[in-house]
Amino acid sequence: MQASSSRRERLQSQFEELTVWKQGEQRASNKPLLILYALGRLAQGDRWLTYSNIEEDLRNLLVEFGPPRKRHHPEYPFWHLRTDGVWVIPESDRLDAPENTSDPPRITELREKNIRGGFPEDIYESLREDPGLRRSIARLLLSSHFPSSLHEDIAVAAGLDLESASTYRDPDFRLQVLQAYQYQCAICGFDLRIGATGTPIGLEAAHIKWKQAQGPDDVSNGLALCALHHKMLDKGALHVTEDLYLLVSEAVHGSDPHLSRLRDHHGKRIHTPQRTTYYPDGEVVTWHVEEVFRGPAGAYQM
Numbered sequence: 001m002q003a004s005s006s007r008r009e010r011l012q013s014q015f016e017e018l019t020v021w022k023q024g025e026q027r028a029s030n031k032p033l034l035i036l037y038a039l040g041r042l043a044q045g046d047r048w049l050t051y052s053n054i055e056e057d058l059r060n061l062l063v064e065f066g067p068p069r070k071r072h073h074p075e076y077p078f079w080h081l082r083t084d085g086v087w088v089i090p091e092s093d094r095l096d097a098p099e100n101t102s103d104p105p106r107i108t109e110l111r112e113k114n115i116r117g118g119f120p121e122d123i124y125e126s127l128r129e130d131p132g133l134r135r136s137i138a139r140l141l142l143s144s145h146f147p148s149s150l151h152e153d154i155a156v157a158a159g160l161d162l163e164s165a166s167t168y169r170d171p172d173f174r175l176q177v178l179q180a181y182q183y184q185c186a187i188c189g190f191d192l193r194i195g196a197t198g199t200p201i202g203l204e205a206a207h208i209k210w211k212q213a214q215g216p217d218d219v220s221n222g223l224a225l226c227a228l229h230h231k232m233l234d235k236g237a238l239h240v241t242e243d244l245y246l247l248v249s250e251a252v253h254g255s256d257p258h259l260s261r262l263r264d265h266h267g268k269r270i271h272t273p274q275r276t277t278y279y280p281d282g283e284v285v286t287w288h289v290e291e292v293f294r295g296p297a298g299a300y301q302m
């Protein structure tokens with residue numbers, strides 16, 4: 001059964017208002033990740049999520065898809081999402097009140113008292129009855145907070161079936177970036193094309209500062225990358241400095257020859273664009289290193 005269209009719209013805007021870029025430049029993807037996870041669990045029939053049971057899953061999502069941080073706090077979204085009106089903690093009165101009411105309760109209490117969280121009853125019912133609504137809210141959260149190259153991975157990790165996520169790409173941006181880098185991956189030089197039209201295969205215009213973080217559609221926020229290197233940039237495995245040096249994260253591992261091939265690029269200059277005005281802008285580069293790159297950079301031989 002489908003929720004009525006006005007009900008659907010109201011719900012969607014409720015989740016839309018969860019614009020969690022309120023802290024300026026910093027990514028705050030914790031709440032969207034919790035909701036995506038809860039949608040996945042709901043699809044499997046779970047009404048309530050007990051904190052101690054989901055803590056590890058949630059932490060893993062934050063580690064993998066959240067910004068690189070020294071410590072991750074799955075208890076924050078679990079507690080603070082209530083203020084957005086899309087989450088309830090029915091047994092919150094069993095918790096000792098923290099001194100400052102805006103602080104979450106002690107994590108040991110959440111664990112030991114088997115505190116549960118979940119969608120409020122009306123939202124839960126609408127979502128349970130309508131898989132299409134679940135998908136559209138999941139897509140909304142993904143497209144508001146993450147670049148499209150990661151949607152599939154996040155959906156899989158959250159246990160969601162998305163079908164194909166809709167994406168928006170600015171065609172001019174793509175064209176200008178590919179042209180600036182002469183239609184080849186700025187890292188590996190990949191430039192295969194197909195057919196008489198010579199359409200590039202798997203060559204993409206990557207945003208250094210994500211569109212979701214208001215990264216501009218300027219060439220100085222772009223890099224022409226093959227699909228693999230684009231993915232690695234968005235995953236924080238790679239970083240490109242303002243003067244075009246490539247850094248590989250120490251966190252990348254795997255087997256040779258793939259690993260050594262990647263590390264061969266470390267500390268080297270990538271292909272330069274046709275004009276110096278196309279070089280990556282300092283501000284977007286700083287954003288990427290602070291919000292995405294999983295440093296430190298490895299200390300490989302250069």
Ligand SMILES: [Zn+2]
Binds near residue numbers: 189229
């Ligand atoms: Zn490449």
